[in-house]
Amino acid sequence: MPLPPDALATARACADVARAAVLPHFRRGVTVDDKSDESPVTLADRSAEQAIRDILSTRHPRHGVLGEEFGRSGMTEGEWCWVVDPIDGTRSFITGRPSFTTLIALLHEGRPVLGVIDQPVTGERWIGVEGEATRYEAGCLPLPAPVVRTRPCPDLAEAELSCTSPDMLAPPSDRRFSGLKHAARRTSWGGDAYAYGLLALGQIDLIAECSMKPWDWAALVPVVTGAGGVITDWAGDPLRLDSDGTVLACGDPAMLHAAVRALSPTETIG
Structure with a gap:
């Protein structure tokens, strides 16, 4: 259409x-x-x-x-x-x-x-x-390229993980996120939707968040997918207006299965 x-x-x-x-x-x-x-x-x-x-x-x-x-x-x-x-x-x-x-x-x-x-x-x-x-x-910043791409990172153990704030991770989401955090290489906090732009630029590999409303994620979907990434809920399903509020963005789609598995309640740590 x-x-x-x-x-x-x-x-x-x-x-x-x-x-x-x-x-x-x-x-x-x-x-x-x-x-x-x-x-x-x-x-x-x-x-x-x-x-x-x-x-x-x-x-x-x-x-x-x-x-x-x-x-x-x-x-x-x-x-x-x-x-x-x-x-x-x-x-x-x-x-x-x-x-x-x-x-x-x-x-x-x-x-x-x-x-x-x-x-x-x-x-x-x-x-x-x-x-x-x-x-x-790029506005006032150096322009890397007018058309941007995510970077290859198929291995979850090498991924730079980002989340806006641990405050959004109320139980049981906190335990599920912990499983992903332990599986990733490193975790950084902050950024809100700006982090998804950085993922599109190949600076971040993985973002997992929850308590997200449609206005928080709708604009992110075409940006992430158009840069070569994938964005779903924590179960790996497409985001919908009635989704559960979880959002998972992977710069490399090859990482999605491992990320979903790490977020699974049966895989969490602690």
Whole structure:
């Protein structure tokens, strides 16, 4: 199924307006509120999502929209639905770390077919379109290549593993993650969705996270797969809107089976 006309241009425009809404608040002591799930939210989050929604309602009024801050609008169960997270990594944003991102995805009948990961401060942007190679725009950083690839790493014992925070690993997920951590070469913490961009650049081999909502992972799918990787839930199944919240990304698809096995409850340590 081809993308709707101007869908890619729309995604770029959404990322641009989100940058414009977010950057004036970065490292400016923005007020932070706690949502019902105790996650933080700021004026920057809300302003950026509203700016994105304004573009979507003008350019694609018949499409549904699902966003972290303002929920569902339009036909979110219809053929086309945009899924957006204005600031993925609000904790990083409010503490001045330039590892938060804006995530923009377009789903066709529940399947992500377009994804953008945008880092407003560095100007980096990853663009994934189903069936195409992932493209990378480096902003103010050295440009490794406009078309990026994950690196070969079929052996789990050689893998660089990443996860945003151990706080997301509530029981029994913590024990399952421990099995993967012991099997991998090394584990690093932090990064939010930015880590998936690094996986697409071949800097990270493996990411395992849980408690993920659709707006946390939808944009990541076309970026990771377009760079040669694979992204599933912890059972190795494709991600769906009703998935269990676990996400597993492997830069080298040959590692997937071993990673899923390490995450299995029967394989955990401790």
